[in-house]
Amino acid sequence: MADSGGTAAVRRCDSGSVSSIGMDTISALTELEDLERVYQQLCDGEKEVEAKLDRLVAQEGNIHTKMLALQRMGPNLQLIGGDASQLSGMITFTCSLAENVSRKVRQLDLAKTRLYNVIQRTDDILDLKFCTDGVQTALHNEDYEQAAAHIHRYLSLDQSVIELSRQGEESSAVDASLVLLQEAEQKLKVIVAEKLDEAVAAVDLAQVERFFKIFPLLGLHQQGLARFGQYLCSQLASKAEENLILATGGDLGEKRAQLIFADTLTLLLEGIARVVETHQPIVETYYGLDPIWTHSMMKSVPGEIIEPRELDPVLSEVTLMNARAELYLRFLRRRIMADFEVGDIQKHQQNMEKLLKHCLLSTNMQELIGYYIPMEEYYMRESVNKAVAMDTYEKGQLTSSMVDDCFYIVKKCISRALSSSSIDCLCAMINHANSVLESDFREVLYNKLRQGFPATTLQDIQRNVSSAVILMQSSLQQGKFNTLGIESTENAKAAFLVTLNNVEVCSENITTLKRNLENDCSKLFSQTGGSGDQAKIESCLSDLVNTSTKFKDLLQEGLTELNTTAIKPQVKPWISSFLAISHNIEEEEFNDYEANDPWVQQLIINLEQLMTEFKMALSPVIYDTLTSLMTSLVSIEMEKTVLKCSFSRLGGLQFDKELRSLVAYLTTVTTWTIRDKFARLTQMATILNLERVTEILDYWGSNSGPLTWRLTPAEVRQVLALRIDFRSEDIKRLRL
Amino acid sequence: MSMEDYDYLFKIVLIGNAGVGKTCLVRRFTQGLFPPGQGATIGVDFMIKTVEIRGEKVKLQIWDTAGQERFRSITQSYYRSANALILTYDITCEDSFRCLPEWLREIEQYANNQVVTILVGNKIDLAEKREVLRQKAEDFAESQSMLYLETSAKESDNVEKLFLDLACELIREAKQNKLDNTDSAPMPGEGKAISYLSCCSLN
Numbered sequence: 001m002a003d004s005g006g007t008a009a010v011r012r013c014d015s016g017s018v019s020s021i022g023m024d025t026i027s028a029l030t031e032l033e034d035l036e037r038v039y040q041q042l043c044d045g046e047k048e049v050e051a052k053l054d055r056l057v058a059q060e061g062n063i064h065t066k067m068l069a070l071q072r073m074g075p076n077l078q079l080i081g082g083d084a085s086q087l088s089g090m091i092t093f094t095c096s097l098a099e100n101v102s103r104k105v106r107q108l109d110l111a112k113t114r115l116y117n118v119i120q121r122t123d124d125i126l127d128l129k130f131c132t133d134g135v136q137t138a139l140h141n142e143d144y145e146q147a148a149a150h151i152h153r154y155l156s157l158d159q160s161v162i163e164l165s166r167q168g169e170e171s172s173a174v175d176a177s178l179v180l181l182q183e184a185e186q187k188l189k190v191i192v193a194e195k196l197d198e199a200v201a202a203v204d205l206a207q208v209e210r211f212f213k214i215f216p217l218l219g220l221h222q223q224g225l226a227r228f229g230q231y232l233c234s235q236l237a238s239k240a241e242e243n244l245i246l247a248t249g250g251d252l253g254e255k256r257a258q259l260i261f262a263d264t265l266t267l268l269l270e271g272i273a274r275v276v277e278t279h280q281p282i283v284e285t286y287y288g289l290d291p292i293w294t295h296s297m298m299k300s301v302p303g304e305i306i307e308p309r310e311l312d313p314v315l316s317e318v319t320l321m322n323a324r325a326e327l328y329l330r331f332l333r334r335r336i337m338a339d340f341e342v343g344d345i346q347k348h349q350q351n352m353e354k355l356l357k358h359c360l361l362s363t364n365m366q367e368l369i370g371y372y373i374p375m376e377e378y379y380m381r382e383s384v385n386k387a388v389a390m391d392t393y394e395k396g397q398l399t400s401s402m403v404d405d406c407f408y409i410v411k412k413c414i415s416r417a418l419s420s421s422s423i424d425c426l427c428a429m430i431n432h433a434n435s436v437l438e439s440d441f442r443e444v445l446y447n448k449l450r451q452g453f454p455a456t457t458l459q460d461i462q463r464n465v466s467s468a469v470i471l472m473q474s475s476l477q478q479g480k481f482n483t484l485g486i487e488s489t490e491n492a493k494a495a496f497l498v499t500l501n502n503v504e505v506c507s508e509n510i511t512t513l514k515r516n517l518e519n520d521c522s523k524l525f526s527q528t529g530g531s532g533d534q535a536k537i538e539s540c541l542s543d544l545v546n547t548s549t550k551f552k553d554l555l556q557e558g559l560t561e562l563n564t565t566a567i568k569p570q571v572k573p574w575i576s577s578f579l580a581i582s583h584n585i586e587e588e589e590f591n592d593y594e595a596n597d598p599w600v601q602q603l604i605i606n607l608e609q610l611m612t613e614f615k616m617a618l619s620p621v622i623y624d625t626l627t628s629l630m631t632s633l634v635s636i637e638m639e640k641t642v643l644k645c646s647f648s649r650l651g652g653l654q655f656d657k658e659l660r661s662l663v664a665y666l667t668t669v670t671t672w673t674i675r676d677k678f679a680r681l682t683q684m685a686t687i688l689n690l691e692r693v694t695e696i697l698d699y700w701g702s703n704s705g706p707l708t709w710r711l712t713p714a715e716v717r718q719v720l721a722l723r724i725d726f727r728s729e730d731i732k733r734l735r736l
Numbered sequence: 737m738s739m740e741d742y743d744y745l746f747k748i749v750l751i752g753n754a755g756v757g758k759t760c761l762v763r764r765f766t767q768g769l770f771p772p773g774q775g776a777t778i779g780v781d782f783m784i785k786t787v788e789i790r791g792e793k794v795k796l797q798i799w800d801t802a803g804q805e806r807f808r809s810i811t812q813s814y815y816r817s818a819n820a821l822i823l824t825y826d827i828t829c830e831d832s833f834r835c836l837p838e839w840l841r842e843i844e845q846y847a848n849n850q851v852v853t854i855l856v857g858n859k860i861d862l863a864e865k866r867e868v869l870r871q872k873a874e875d876f877a878e879s880q881s882m883l884y885l886e887t888s889a890k891e892s893d894n895v896e897k898l899f900l901d902l903a904c905e906l907i908r909e910a911k912q913n914k915l916d917n918t919d920s921a922p923m924p925g926e927g928k929a930i931s932y933l934s935c936c937s938l939n
Contacts, residue, residue: 366778366806373809424779424810431813439816536782539797543817 132177135184377432383409398501423533430540438547448499497617507551514544563629575637583651590650600658627670652688680710687719693730742795752824753832754803757858760889762800777802815846827857828865854883861888
């Protein structure tokens with residue numbers, strides 16, 4: 001070890017920093033310095049080597065202990081090696097075992113499947129045989145339900161299995177069964193179809209339903225439904241025809257049939273699609289009847305001139321038919337909706353609405369309504385014309401017969417349109433009614449008013465006695481006393497007043513009609529809904545309001561006319577007679593006036609007389625409006641007249657007294673407040689009653705208190721100037 | 737009535753052959769929709785749109801009528817109260833144009849004299865299928881003293897303009913009427929014998 005250490009050391013020296021200090025080099029050294037340096041180097045090397053050796057020796061113990069530990073582990077390792085090889089053996093064994101087991105399971109599984117197939121086939125073959133036998137016996141016994149059940153069973157067998165069975169050993173037997181079954185199926189189909197036809201022909205509902213139920217079992221859903229539909233159609237057709245012959249409106253039959261049809265359908269059919277599919281052909285063929293109906297009805301209504309009353313039953317029938325059709329559609333809608341899945345209601349609903357709206361029944365009913373509307377309009381217009389032509393007026397009545405008659409007709413026509421349950425029909429009739437009222441009927445009333453209120457009144461005749469006398473004389477000369485002139489005048493007056501009442505009642509009636517229709521419609525809508533429809537009706541109804549307003553306007557115009565022609569010419573001279581009564585008076589005359597009223601009492605009597613005639617003949621509302629017009633007229637005329645007079649202090653007092661009497665009287669004849677209309681006059685009286693000019697200031701401006709002056713300062717001055725005892729300088733000096 | 741929130745209320749009725757696009761025009765204007773596969777209208781449909789024209793609120797009541805013959809008696813009942821009629825045809829359908837004189841006869845018979853009628857050629861989006869030349873339609877409209885406009889409900893061309901122009905025209909006429917009326921109406925209490933004739937005249 002030391003040797004190896006020495007060589008190592010030497011080698012280290014060789015490769016060390018000292019450049020090749022070999023023996024040769026040393027022996028070649030001659031100089032002491034060199035030797036010492038080399039020696040030093042060698043000493044350093046030796047020290048280094050020694051240190052290394054020390055370190056290596058120190059490791060020896062450590063290595064020794066490790067060697068010992070290794071020696072102790074030896075037997076353990078041998079044990080582990082044995083265990084490991086044993087485990088490997090076991091795993092190999094288990095693996096092969098598992099493979100074995102799984103192969104066996106697979107085999108078992110296969111065996112099981114085959115077994116099942118065998119059982120299935122056996123079952124099928126048994127079933128087939130059973131069906132074959134069953135069908136034969138059932139057919140023999142005429143137990144068609146049973147036979148159909150067997151066929152149904154056969155049809156539901158897996159066709160491939162049957163095919164497979166045929167390839168087996170028993171192919172001939174199976175073949176025979178199959179042939180038998182197919183024969184039986186065909187036979188049964190033919191029989192069932194025949195029987196159904198027979199039952200249909202015999203109108204035996206129980207049998208029809210019996211065979212109808214068999215059809216789906218034979219896989220003939222469509223055919224069965226078609227046949228059943230045909231049956232129902234023919235049923236309905238004959239019933240409807242019967243009813244038509246009996247003229248009892250076949251709606252009852254229709255309704256009942258609908259229910260049977262629907263009940264049977266719900267019993268037998270599942271699935272919306274099919275329901276819709278089935279409904280439509282049946283509905284369409286069924287209601288293929290309607291054109292026949294319409295036709296027969298139209299035939300009974302030849303063009304030319306028709307007595308409106310004859311239309312009555314036809315119109316009622318048409319609306320009833322439409323109402324029934326609407327009811328039927330509503331029923332269908334409800335039924336179909338009930339069948340829809342909750343999820344896709346909206347989509348279905350749209351389709352359904354489209355279907356229902358455009359189905360033949362709807363189209364036919366729309367056409368029918370299309371015919372109905374002009375007929376109803378004709379009926380309404382003609383009846384109203386008739387009511388106008390037959391108009392009578394009984395004394396003591398405010399209105400004449402045509403107003404009641406006309407509204408009776410209009411109401412009847414609209415109610416009938418309403419009873420059709422068709423919103424468009426109702427709207428159209430409201431429009432027409434509006435047109436009849438606003439144009440035709442209003443025109444009639446308008447023309448009557450246009451003839452005007454005859455200007456010649458009794459008073460006129462009295463005033464023009466001379467001319468009247470001449471008239472009478474001429475009449476007498478002709479040998480007869482002609483009162484015709486006066487009589488016809490009276491008639492014309494009455495006619496005018498009655499017409500005014502008529503106009504007012506019309507306006508009222510239209511409002512009532514609108515209100516009632518609103519109620520009726522809201523009832524209708526609680527059943528059908530449809531906000532769009534409601535808006536439509538509301539809009540049509542609101543036109544009625546406009547018409548009512550037009551009648552009100554007409555009334556106003558008529559009253560203005562009456563006021564202008566009958567009241568104004570009378571009242572004007574009565575008031576201007578005030579001018580003839582001097583109000584420039586002293587004590588004596590004032591007292592005299594007190595004893596013998598010079599003017600106002602006569603005016604009141606005259607007004608009373610004038611208005612009595614109208615009070616009797618006009619409705620309270622109109623009379624009140626007329627009185628109001630009269631009152632305004634009086635106040636305007638009074639004002640004009642007063643401004644043309646001159647007053648003394650007592651004259652002012654006299655005027656105040658007169659005005660108070662007049663206002664007190666007028667207050668009793670009208671429900672309107674007339675204080676307002678006479679406010680200006682009252683203020684004029686106040687001014688005319690002043691002691692001095694400056695006294696006005698006690699009432700003017702900040703001193704006016706609750707009084708609101710209706711006179712302008714200029715007017716106040718003008719009135720003050722009427723007092724002969726007021727000096728114009730004082731008036732001018734006033735600060736107002 | 738006066739309580740409601742508008743200055744003018746006009747009734748506009750759309751008429752014309754079936755399938756020319758009346759419902760689509762109304763839908764486009766009132767709802768901004770072009771519903772494809774629109775089914776035929778049953779009877780009449782009713783829509784409302786309020787527009788503002790020069791600061792005035794104008795409520796348009798639009799009645800969309802069915803073009804099919806069997807609804808004619810229903811639709812006719814709306815003519816009389818209409819302020820304006822939109823007579824519509826389909827520029828790709830010569831037939832619908834040829835029927836116009838028939839429609840004009842209807843208007844003559846049922847509508848009031850003051851009604852404003854506008855002729856509308858719809859479906860200009862289908863320019864390649866055009867069967868009625870614009871010039872021809874314009875000449876016809878002029879001969880009948882109607883306004884004329886071509887529209888596309890599908891592309892929303894001129895639809896807004898159609899209704900707004902109409903509303904402007906109606907406002908203009910309403911103002912004119914008001915002026916006429918106040919001119920001739922008698923002052924209350926004034927002695928104009930039977931002067932109320934003028935403002936009650938039934939055209």
